[in-house]
Amino acid sequence: EAFENDVPEKHLITLEHLLTMSAGFRWDEWSTEYGHPQNDVTMLANSGDWILHMLELPMAHDPGTDFTYNSGCSVLLSGIIENRTGQTTAAFADKQLFQPLGIDTWGWDSGPHELTNTGWGLHLRPIDMALFGYVFLNQGRWEGEQVVPAGWVQTSTAVHIDAGSQNDYGYQWWRFAEGSSVANALATNDLFFAWGYGGQFIFVIPHLDMVVVSTADNFDNGTRAFNFLRDYILASVQ
Structure with missing residues (x-):
């Protein structure tokens, strides 16, 4: 049109x-x-x-x-x-992702015309955020099933563009750029993370076999979790 x-x-x-x-x-x-x-x-x-x-x-x-x-x-x-599936993104995600993972407590806001709000409207419990990260940590597998294609896990979490402010960006996943304070605290800079408004994070660290979830109400400074991750969590396991 x-x-x-x-x-x-x-x-x-x-x-x-x-x-x-x-x-x-x-x-x-x-x-x-x-x-x-x-x-x-x-x-x-x-x-x-x-x-x-x-x-x-x-x-x-x-x-x-x-x-x-x-x-x-x-x-x-x-x-x-x-457009491609003939259903809302929320319905598609429920069938293809949430149900296979056993996630039954979630919410997803919608905009006009029932368009699923993929910009900022997903609500998950911390334990389910951790589960989502764990699936990506394990190359898309959960309980013996390939829920997310392994190729997509690799491609989506790789660095595709410089996002500035010591960050890189993949396909809707964030990365810490080489030389950043968090990257410098890692033996291998393979950490990728999901970043939600107000301090909601899913950090996945493959070489440590670790997923870290942070939820907060820090709408003025949502990056406080970076310092906590670097100074306390990573410092205790390296």
Whole structure:
């Protein structure tokens, strides 16, 4: 369907660009607090059609050339999953992931048109966060079953783009960049992690056979868990 700002650069955006948050849209959700009228997440949340809102954004960079943390890229992934599977992302995840793992206590917010909010709306218990990390630690296997393809585990958690601030980024997974304080505390820099708003983390450290989960209410400084991980947990096991 036609949409405004349909410039040629948008036709170059790939699934990988969305996964690595390098689609090139003009976007800023970190300069102002969440909930502020000028925050791009607020404007997305208040729009009546999240997919159309994202598609009509102006471009700031050529796709694949610049990392900009963009919750809207994750929302577009939800639309793609829905389009390809014929079901909501929440329903797809329940059948393909949550049920095989025995996760039966979870919630996932939705936006307009029942679009699953993959930008910031997933609710899991800490024990189930740890289970998710454990599955990735074990190359996608759980109780003898291959729940997540091993190739996807390897590809999605690898470094694909420099995210700045001593971080790298994979396919929706974070990595600590070489030379960062946490990477320097590791014998092997193979740690990858999921990062949720307010200090929710799943840290997976393959060479230590370890998963660390952190939940918090640190909406002003969600990275405090990095110091705790480095100074206490890693210091006690190296």
